[in-house]
Amino acid sequence: MRSNQKAILLSLWNFFCVVEEGGEEEEEELSGGEESDLRTPSGRGSLLTRRGITLRVLLKDGLVEPGDGVLSIHYLGKKFVGDLLNDGKIRWVETGQIFNSPSAWATHCKRLVNPAKKSGCGWASVRYRGQKLVQYKTSWLHKYQPRIDASNVLSLTDISLVPRRGDRERIPVRYCTLGTRDAARDPHTLVELSAFSAINRFQPFNVAVSSNVLLLMDFHCHLTTSEVVGYLGGRWDTNTQLLTVLRAFPCRTRLADRDSASAVEEEICQNLFMRGLSLVGWYHSHPRGPALPSLQDIDSQMDHQLRLQGSSNGFQPCLGIICGPYYHGNQGVASTITPFWVVPPPEQRPNDYGIPVAVEVTYVQDNFLTSDVLNEMMLLVDFYRAAPDLVQFHQFWCPDTTMMDKIKGSLSGHAPKDQAYSQILEHVYNQLINTH
Template sequence: ILVLLCASTGSEPPSSPQVVEDGGEEDEEELSGGEEADLRSSSGRGSLLTRRGITLRVLLKDGLVEPGDGVLAIHYLGKNFVGDLLTDGKIRWVETGQIFNSPSAWATHCKRLVNPAKKSGCGWASVRYRGQKLVQYKTTWLHKYQPSADMSLVSEEDDDEDEEEGKAAVQADDKNKNTKPGLHGIISSSPSSSLCLSLLLSSPLPSSHPHLFDVTDVMVSRRTDRERIPVRYCTLGTRDAARDPHTLVELSAFSAINRFQPFNVAVSSNVLLLMDFHCHLTTSEVVGYLGGRWDTNTQLLTVLRAFPCRTRLADRDSASAVEEEICQNLFMRGLSLVGWYHSHPRGPALPSLQDIDSQMDHQLRLQGSNNGFQPCLGIICGPYYHGNQGVASTITPFWVVPPPEQRPNDYGIPVAVEVTYVQDNFLTSDVLNEMMLLVDYYRAAPDLVQFNQYWCPDTTMLDKIKGSLSCHAPKDQAYSQILEHVYSQLGSMH
């Protein structure tokens, strides 16, 4: 059963980890133990050992490197991958447990997750052992055992494709000193929402029933309600630690960056209704997850359910319990995790620099160990921004395109996602129940919106939320009586 379950998720049971041999165009085929022994016994250290012969096994046998957990790393386009060096010279990727025969195979696999167009990995120049590139250990080996060798043997095909990556690695290492290590993934802060999010798909459940993630850390970020003026992406340039991470960025169109949207999206109106309701209840930022299905044949992502996170900011203990509940809800409904949403209560519904980085992380996590493409949709809801048209919230679906390879220190490019909204016929009991749970949860909250106050001279906050939710109204008008009961509960929360 374990084998069948793991096979459906693209992972492998611990007793038989998946071995990946493909290394792309510059695959460094590893010699078998016998071939390696024959080559070295016939040539001796006085003879030249070809590039193909200098393998991780050679470096291990001669003591230049040692096996260990987490000693290998790849830094690529702002993303970090950690690997274990095994005693037989193979590499185990910490994130998924997959086994790779060579540095090239691992580097190519990881880089394709970030950039599907990537053809090869330049493994020995990209993989670092305890902070130093593996290609430098080849050089050390030759200097020690074959000092007369032509140094071109070291890097016949190991040229560093991206010297920028090397420069970025040191910056990434410094940055990561302040992050919490973890075997299952990087805990990433939800940009403007202050809530930390990590999409960890590590449980051996069927692919349509993914184990959720583990929100284990929550940070409080108090900001004034000052007007944040969005900037254009082209003005950002290289990453700058001094730049405000809450800087909002205008969305680009796929056509503006000479791309086509790689997937289609359909979103249920009930998803919008529940998400919009959640975002209206509090003056603080909220976060939630999106459940649905991904059809690889039609390249259609269907978003069928919203799952609000009912947690207080900085409440770690309740966060894990809430996410476990959401996980079970996904499982029982046969849905997959397909994205996330969060709110900008009083600001434009545009991604911040932190949102961009978080979305990139989530896209990578959701794709996981599968070689096939799977999108992750991000949605931002702006309920109380006075720049909105009328009382309706602005709802912005977005995605992030990796920066160009020649500029790995740039931010990802936030792009607008074209979405088809599917009108539901009725309000489901699931959605109604979730709305009442949210009402109960926020009833005594200090950041509860005062619905008897005025949004504008002739519209109360309660009228405002009613007007916004009417934009997602089911076709069956009987829902209105049900929602009036919900609204009456809001009116009594003061």
């Protein structure tokens, strides 16, 4: 993935996933296997994933210290206090019971309050001196793994600086064939999505996506032969369990253009705040391949779910979307757009990959094309105008369809109710043609 995009996206996730200032929280069950040690034999510089960091690692490297009463859990109005022992175990102050991990302690305490609770989301629930442990994981990775492009978990898409096989050769595999994690497996391996019903689950939230979000996202993904990435802004209603996606925020960055990283981050943050929106997800493209998650996407999505779960709003879903604009396996000219989520592996198999599942979404047709979306489209045109990876729109996508016809046809599926938008988009298309 482009290194400056990584820095922007990781920083922005950390920015929005601030430590909660006390209070109650109800969290989704996302803790499968988070304590397992996945450190490879090569030591600290190796691929130690976020879920492979333990309290012993944090103690050994000096990010936390043992102490009495330094750990706490706030859950549904109840507070639990624990001691952090020298060996990384937790002693519950009230009973003296010893727990091997934050998840084990959190699960036990939460079940006392809510017997139906199946897991404890320990790293997002347990606080060390008032700060959630998940933040200490982030600090460890920043300190000891500065080259985040090597981490499957922290890279937000399957874009890599290392050359890989063409997208058309990436044949998806079924999740059931994966088994336990294998460091030798290609992280760009695509995985077919499961249905919630196939794993005996119900989709834990509803999703509504604005047609203008789809239009801007699809437009962004069509502009370049390289993979792109962006954020999704919206609102989460805890009463109705509805996640509404209202705006897409494309990341306009070029390869190795590190100087623009802070400006892009600040602009996205300001846009979210000015519109009263929350960060609710992310999107990226597979330009010529199936719109299915890779193993790296699965780990990234799980990581983002945990990050948003630890935000100041308590639990909220994090939606991942993959757009496949130029895959010849698509039906017609329309891009394949795939919303997905990741369910943790079964508790008895903590070292398995998370399970990618298809998310059912309601698409809401907007009445008109907003000036915000139009402005963003023009900014994207200007950004990619001189890029070497700009799509050649006069060339043919298939024998009777040019690239320009392709993008027009795909975007027509997200048309607002007011048909006057077509004249506006023609102006945008003309700008694209004039970029060559």
